[in-house]
Amino acid sequence: MKQTLQLLTIGLWLALCSFTSAKEVRLYTQRHYTADKQFFAQFTKDTGIEVKVIKAGANELLARLKAEKAAPQADLYITTDAAALDRADAAGLLDKLNSETIQSRIPEGLQGRNSTWIPITMRGRVIIYSKKRAGKDLPTTYQDLAARQWKGRILIRSSSSVYNQSLLASILATEGRPAALAWARGVKNNMARPPQGGDRDQVRGVAQGLGELAVTNTYYLGLLEQSDDPKDRAARAAVGVIFPNQQDRGAHVNVSAAGIVKGAKNRLHAIALLEFLTSKEVQAGYQKMTSEFAVVKGVEPEPLQKNWGSFKADYASLHKLAGHHEEAVKIFDLAGWK
Template sequence: MKYATLHLSAILWLSLCALTQAKEVRLYTQRHYPADKEFFAQFTKDTGIEVKVIKAGANELLTRLESEKAAPQADLFITTDAGALDRADAAGLLDKLNNKTVADRIPAGLQGKNGTWVPITMRARVIVYSKERAGKNLPKTYEDLADSQWKGRVLIRSSSNAYNQSLLASILAAEGRDAALAWAKGVTANMARPPQGNDRDQVRSVALGLGELAVVNTYYLGLLENADDPKDRAARAAVGVIFPNQSGRGAHVNVSGAGIVKGAKNRPHAVALLEFLTSKKIQASYQKMTSEFAVAEGIKPEPLQAKWGTFKPDLTSLHELAGHQEEAVKIFDLAGWK
């Protein structure tokens, strides 16, 4: 009788635990887009799984994951840089995903080489030019931006920006240190002004006549085109888009991607969220709402993306960014790129 009572109370306790244990996925993310918030709310509505979000820079999140290694406080890690995901992988912070549904949706060349992360969206770093003033002899490669014919005509943001560091890391991976340093020096010499502002500001400045070429991530062209401010829409309309290095290694691309944290308490829920974010419906919604490229196969580009044209991405350098990021920062300093 005593045993039966014990047994019963144990069952009661266990079912109480099941009832009270939160159905949740704890997310560390570098992304800060309103669209993400909407998708997470939709996921919670569909599955009953809460998404608890902590936002910070990639390095801060990596430090945090490292310090919590013994008792992980996150289930899923999302960044806007393949290099940061590879650094997390190299530090042993991520688990293999082992999920066929997700893996089968995405081209292998875009997925982490060790099976520990998958992309969610992709962006290219492109050159834009003034349709009115840049002339006919337009650049075809990133290397052309360093050509002296563009002296005083190039607009590009600061070297402390991760997008430029990732671009220089890709040049380091493809061309080596000497070429990368020469390129950084050449571009610095060609700048129309000391680096300032964000990607969108460079496009606005081309439209204002402050320079003829700018470097920008593709989705910002979408954001300008869809902007409420007519000046922003006019700035977008004033520039043409060049996907660089199309007869060589391809245009520099980076991804927003996600990896399951090693030891994640809510692994099945984290996997469910990844299945949701890589589904056809959400992939198409990313394109519509953030103008990033879908990574799942078979998603048609939005009309405003189709206008940019099709392009060949540099998928080799994408997987070599982690090893070159530190050196990229040093080279920017050596070149005097503020």
């Protein structure tokens, strides 16, 4: 009896120890990059804080956060879309960051409006063109993609892509519904083939002569350029880059961003991780490894990013995406954009 009691006490003590000394941060993330894995490992090595990662789609993770609201199982929610963070915020699932160190590093326009999320990396959505075949009269705005002269010449992925949904949401937010619908219809009519593949496949398609213009996120150009496959490097070399709408709102951008879950058990560790991820070293590392743009002030773009050209980014629409997402999906359907 005495022995059993002793064992029980030791067991309780161990359980208590592991509970109070659990140095960990629990992540729900939509990102799936080797770079993240490497940076998390580095963070653990530096701080002793374990990074536990659960990966899934943004909506699935949001549903989990909602279901666990009373007893949060995650400390950080990371997505590749500002709208997803705004939805989590609107559902009361995120907490204010309250970290002067982190927030002062990042331009205000790129942070969540309620101070509940911060970006980690940024990407632009650009038009690329065949240097050989697109001619001189190139588009300068997203709206130009809908012009008749491009009939049968545009490659773009499916409307189920959140990248296209977010682009259309930004058009809706700035130009209104009739213009957005006309745009979706116009681009659909100009497609060289039914939507298929990812952004990289559109660039490859332009290089192969299947079309003359395509739409892609910027980092895919970097990934093609740094690919082991010479065909991919040639595809990147065959196209030029246009940052649209430079005379007005700027090129559409979106962010990978992180929010602190309300009631997070490991809030301080979560903040330590965000501090690490927004350090100049890690930000420069992201630019090197994933070709995404750094989001902190004072980090120079990589040479291959500079080759795309400097550009004005549309920060304002970033905060209006969540409110126009649903409508964007409906408009794609109306336009018959698969």
